[in-house]
Amino acid sequence: MNTRLKHFLQVFYRLAQMEMLSERQIYVAIRIKSLLADKATPILDLKTLKESLIDLSDDQVMTVLNELIQKKYLSIRQGQITFSQYFLNQVLHD
């Protein structure tokens, strides 16, 4: 592919990838990003995440996480949160 065409399409590709997240989802995603920054593997402890979001109740955190699960951005198993590559590479990046 023509490299100029590639650069041009990348601008719109990034634009098209932008997801509409709610304010609370963005807030949780930012916290996830900062917690993952110190980790070698992209797995988070659910309890740690809840504790770091002190201004949200457990129910509110779970509601947001369930919304992100619906979007297939993450999954929770035995108290551990794992993330999709799409979420790690695109959503958190943007």
Added chain:
Amino acid sequence: MINWVWINVITLVSFFVFFLINQSVFEIFSVRENINWIFLPAGLRLFFILIYRHMALVGLFVGSLLASVYLNHEPLSPFTLLLALASTLNPLIALYAVEKWSSQFSLSLENLCLEAIISLAILQAFFCTTLHHLIFLAFGKTLQENFLGDILAMFFGDLFGILFMMGLLTLGLKLILKSFKPTR
């Protein structure tokens, strides 16, 4: 050579088709001949000049000329030739202007961002309006009572046309992306 022919054929045909679509779909936004509040082919001009630079000039020129003659029913004359030339050259002038004034913009389009494309769109609309109205003035085709209205309509017509095309491209890519589910 074959590549050059293909680029210009694609440019010409797509320009003509989008001119036709613009005339039929956005006819209600037409102010008068040559001036429309939404002008989609302006987006195509910017696209082809950004990607193919001088290689697409012939296609854009012939496309503009054919559209004027066959769709706007204007006679082939120095006036239509000059208008087609101005239409073809204005995105190129905008491109070199942005390249000259912006340190972050490069002609290779590396690190191209949305802001640069919008700057290009605004400059292209400005140069297009200026060049067209200079030609209108030279040939006595300007209606004095609506001079400012025509200028604004042409400027925003090009700008809205480019933004509309950008929106279509984004929407198309969004639909393609939606058909691929994210992997876990």
